[in-house]
Amino acid sequence: MALIRDLIVQFFEMSLVLVLAPGLVGLVRKAKARLTRRRGASLLQPYRDLLRLLRKEVVLAENASWLFRVAPYLIFATTWVAAALVPTFATGLLFSWSADLIAVIALLASARFFLALAGMDVGTSFGGIGSSREVMIASLAEPAMLTTVFTLALVAGSTQLSTIVAFMNSPAVGLSVSLGLALFALIIVAIAENARIPVDNPATHLELTMVHEAMVLEYSGRHLALIELASALKLLLYVSLIACIFAPWGLAGAQADAIALLIGAGAYVGKLAVGGVLLAVFETAIAKMRVFRVPQFIGVALMLGLLGTLLRFVSRSF
Amino acid sequence: MPNLAFDTAHLLAGGLVLISFMLLYQDRLTSLLNVYALHALVLALSVAWQAHLQNAPHLYVTAGLALGFKAIIIPVALRRIIERLGIHREIETVVGIGPTMLAGMALVGLSMVVMLRVTAAATPIARQDLAFALAVVLLGLLMMVTRRNAVSQVVGFMSLENGLNLAATGARGMPLVVEISVAFSILIAFIVIGIFLFRIRERFDTVDIGALDQARGEHR
Numbered sequence: 001m002a003l004i005r006d007l008i009v010q011f012f013e014m015s016l017v018l019v020l021a022p023g024l025v026g027l028v029r030k031a032k033a034r035l036t037r038r039r040g041a042s043l044l045q046p047y048r049d050l051l052r053l054l055r056k057e058v059v060l061a062e063n064a065s066w067l068f069r070v071a072p073y074l075i076f077a078t079t080w081v082a083a084a085l086v087p088t089f090a091t092g093l094l095f096s097w098s099a100d101l102i103a104v105i106a107l108l109a110s111a112r113f114f115l116a117l118a119g120m121d122v123g124t125s126f127g128g129i130g131s132s133r134e135v136m137i138a139s140l141a142e143p144a145m146l147t148t149v150f151t152l153a154l155v156a157g158s159t160q161l162s163t164i165v166a167f168m169n170s171p172a173v174g175l176s177v178s179l180g181l182a183l184f185a186l187i188i189v190a191i192a193e194n195a196r197i198p199v200d201n202p203a204t205h206l207e208l209t210m211v212h213e214a215m216v217l218e219y220s221g222r223h224l225a226l227i228e229l230a231s232a233l234k235l236l237l238y239v240s241l242i243a244c245i246f247a248p249w250g251l252a253g254a255q256a257d258a259i260a261l262l263i264g265a266g267a268y269v270g271k272l273a274v275g276g277v278l279l280a281v282f283e284t285a286i287a288k289m290r291v292f293r294v295p296q297f298i299g300v301a302l303m304l305g306l307l308g309t310l311l312r313f314v315s316r317s318f
Numbered sequence: 319m320p321n322l323a324f325d326t327a328h329l330l331a332g333g334l335v336l337i338s339f340m341l342l343y344q345d346r347l348t349s350l351l352n353v354y355a356l357h358a359l360v361l362a363l364s365v366a367w368q369a370h371l372q373n374a375p376h377l378y379v380t381a382g383l384a385l386g387f388k389a390i391i392i393p394v395a396l397r398r399i400i401e402r403l404g405i406h407r408e409i410e411t412v413v414g415i416g417p418t419m420l421a422g423m424a425l426v427g428l429s430m431v432v433m434l435r436v437t438a439a440a441t442p443i444a445r446q447d448l449a450f451a452l453a454v455v456l457l458g459l460l461m462m463v464t465r466r467n468a469v470s471q472v473v474g475f476m477s478l479e480n481g482l483n484l485a486a487t488g489a490r491g492m493p494l495v496v497e498i499s500v501a502f503s504i505l506i507a508f509i510v511i512g513i514f515l516f517r518i519r520e521r522f523d524t525v526d527i528g529a530l531d532q533a534r535g536e537h538r
Contacts, residue, residue, distance in 0.1 A: 175325035177332035296415055303339065303419050310426055311332045314434065314446050 009261065010084070010094040016265065017083045017240075021232040022046035024239065024276050029203075031280030046232065050225050058221035061122045071118035072219065072226040075111045079230040082107035083237045087162050087244050089264035090252035096162040101149045104161070104241075105142065108193070111230065112138055119215030130214025133291060137199065137211065140298040141192045147305030148185040151178050152245065154312045161244070169248045181308035183246050188301035190238035192294070194231070197283040199294050211291075239275040240268070247271060323371055327443050330364035331450040334484060335426060338457040341477055342418055347400050347469060351393045354473050358388035361480045368487045371443065377487055383501050384483065392476065392508060399512055400469055403519055418464050425456040447488025454481030466526050468518060472511050479504050 026043040033040025060069070085099040085107075093099070112134065119131035153159045155178055156167040167173065192199045195212040202212070216227050244251065250267030252260040289297060337357045344350040362385040369377030433449035440448070458478025462471045482500075518524075 175322065175329055177329045177336075180329075181336065299416055299419060300343065303423065304336075306423050307336065307339065307426065310423070310430060311328075311335070314328070314430055314449055 006092075006094040009090065013088055013090070013093055014080070014084045016268075017088060017233065017236055018080065018229075020269070020272060021083075021229065021236040022050060024236050024272055025232045027273060027276040028235075028280045028283075031277050032284055035280060035284040046228075050229060053220075053225035053228070054222050056221045058223055061218055064122055064218075067114075068118055068121040068218075069223070071114045071121075072223040072230075074114045075118075076226040076230040076233075078107045078111040078114075079233045079237070082111075083233050083240075085161065086237055086240050087165055087251065088240045089250075089268040090256060090261055091162040091165050092253060092255060093162075096160075099161040101152070101159045101161055101164070102146075104237075105145055105149070108234065108237075109138070109142060111234075115215055115227075118219075122218045124218065126210075126214050126217055130211055130217070133211045134215060137192055137294060137298065140295055140302065141189050144185055144298055144301035144305055145189045145193075147302060147309060148182045148189065151182045151185075151305055151308035151312060154309060155179060155182075165244050165248050165251060168245060169251065176312075178308040178312040179246070181304045181311070183242070185301040185304040185308070186242055186245075188298065188304075190242065191282075192298050192301075194235045194238060196279065198286050198289050198297060201288050236272070239272055239279075243268070243271040243275060324443055324446075326367055327364070327371070328446055330360060330367055331447050331484060331488075333360050334364060334480070335450050335453050335457070338454050338461075338477055338481075339419070339422055341473065342422055342457065342461055342464070343415060345415070347405060347467070348397065350470055350473055351397055351400075354396075354476060355389050355393040357477055357480055358384055358393075361483060362389060364484060365487045368443075368447075380483070380487060384480075387501060387505060388476065388480065392505075395508075395512070396469065396472065399515060403469075403515070405467070405469070413464055418460070422457055422460055425460060426453045429453040429456055444488045448485055451481045451485030451488060454478070454484060457481075468511075468515050468526075472508070472515075475511075476504070476508070 023043060023046070026041070026046045029045070030040045030043055082104045084093075085095055085104055087093060087096060087099065116131040116135050119127035119134070121127075149159060152164055155173075155176060156164040158164060158167075173179070191197075195202055200211040212231065216224065219227055250264055252264035256264070334357065337353060337360055340353050341350065341357065344353055362381045365377055365384060366381040369375065369381060429452035430449050433452050434445065437445045437448055455478050458474050458476075458481060461474030461477065465471050465474060479500075486496075
């Protein structure tokens with residue numbers, strides 16, 4: 001009986017992230033439009049886009065290999081599994097035994113690997129540029145993410161997400177400069193990984209600045225829908241990762257009843273909305289940087305992660 | 319809240335190290351001065367917290383000195399200097415920011431290893447203050463080495479002095495006389511360096527230190 005209940009909760013979590021992901025994208029777009037005094041499309045517009053893309057037929061390039069057709073499904077599947085591992089509204093999910101932060105990073109990295117391969121598959125020079133830039137950014141963002149994870153693991157004593165969240169929710173956290181540094185590093189990594197504004201502009205098709213859009217330029221129809229949904233899921237994943245680690249209030253515990261779960265889900269939606277609006281404000285306030293400045297920007301995250309680890313060693317040695 | 323006293327001291331001193339890194343990262347003179355003012359402000363907070371912990375009222379005077387001189391007077395004066403020299407847009411570094419940051423991380427690691435070994439007998443707060451203070455001093459030195467612009471070298475020197483201040487307050491008991499004389503000697507050093515800046519500028523039309531080497535006939 002307990003297993004069935006756990007299965008239901010986990011299934012609810014997986015469908016919740018899937019349903020909310022395009023809504024978060026719509027919210028960020030709407031908030032950005034309002035901040036620049038435009039009306040903006042409705043919050044439901046990303047859902048309509050996805051439905052329209054799903055109905056359209058797929059146009060494949062003549063020399064596209066099987067990899068090109070398989071990649072969208074792989075990208076979507078790995079991103080969805082990674083999103084299912086994050087404790088979004090409850091810590092005691094069925095998958096939480098495997099919800100290791102390093103596993104989440106590895107899942108996202110394999111999704112990126114397939115995306116970069118697919119970008120180069122058809123052989124257009126555009127996709128090649130996009131893939132090379134994506135891999136350049138990733139090669140900097142992943143070490144930064146890993147050092148941040150090490151900092152968190154040193155503080156909380158585990159790389160397992162539900163343990164970290166339980167620790168963060170307890171009063172034993174105290175005041176720690178390492179955690180602040182980890183938060184900033186994680187935000188920078190999230191911005192870089194999700195191709196948000198200082199690194200890449202998600203709203204443009206301008207050649208000079210394109211990273212993510214350049215890779216998926218050859219996709220159409222349901223393939224494109226899956227890739228768009230996967231990138232929306234990735235944004236949601238990072239926002240909920242930051243929310244569950246650094247703002248773990250309202251999360252339901254391991255054996256919570258239905259009311260606690262509902263409170264958790266409500267708090268989660270609220271946190272997502274706050275995160276989306278903050279992201280929109282940040283993106284409106286800052287200008288896109290040149291591609292060659294990006295390594296410096298992400299280098300800051302790497303440095304913050306390392307510094308957090310070092311500072312942690314000082315306070316641990318007593 | 320376990321051990322709030324230690325955690326706050328840790329936060330402030332760690333913040334000082336972080337702001338030293340921000341100083342290394344800046345590439346505009348005006349933002350460099352803003353960050354330096356922040357550096358001094360955090361130092362003042364840290365010293366005030368130590369005064370509260372150690373029940374030492376004279377440390378509040380030190381904090382006030384740090385706030386008044388270093389967070390307000392010196393940044394304002396430096397800003398006026400760079401506006402009069404017309405150089406508020408430029409900065410050039412000898413090596414890139416990436417290697418500088420890596421060197422800085424290595425220095426921080428070094429100071430932690432050295433200080434935590436050496437000061438095994440001291441109290442935890444004093445130990446971590448000393449470790450962070452050494453890190454701030456080394457980062458200030460690194461900044462003086464990696465910058466060629468005289469104004470940013472001055473800022474590096476001042477941040478180094480902030481590190482010394484942190485060490486002195488953490489080590490429980492720098493007498494107020496010493497503190498005031500150190501503050502004034504820093505102020506005098508600042509004035510002398512300011513005069514030198516104008517002399518260098520008059521002579522070579524630039525505050526790039528590289529011009530001095532050419533004047534001495536050295537070749538890079």
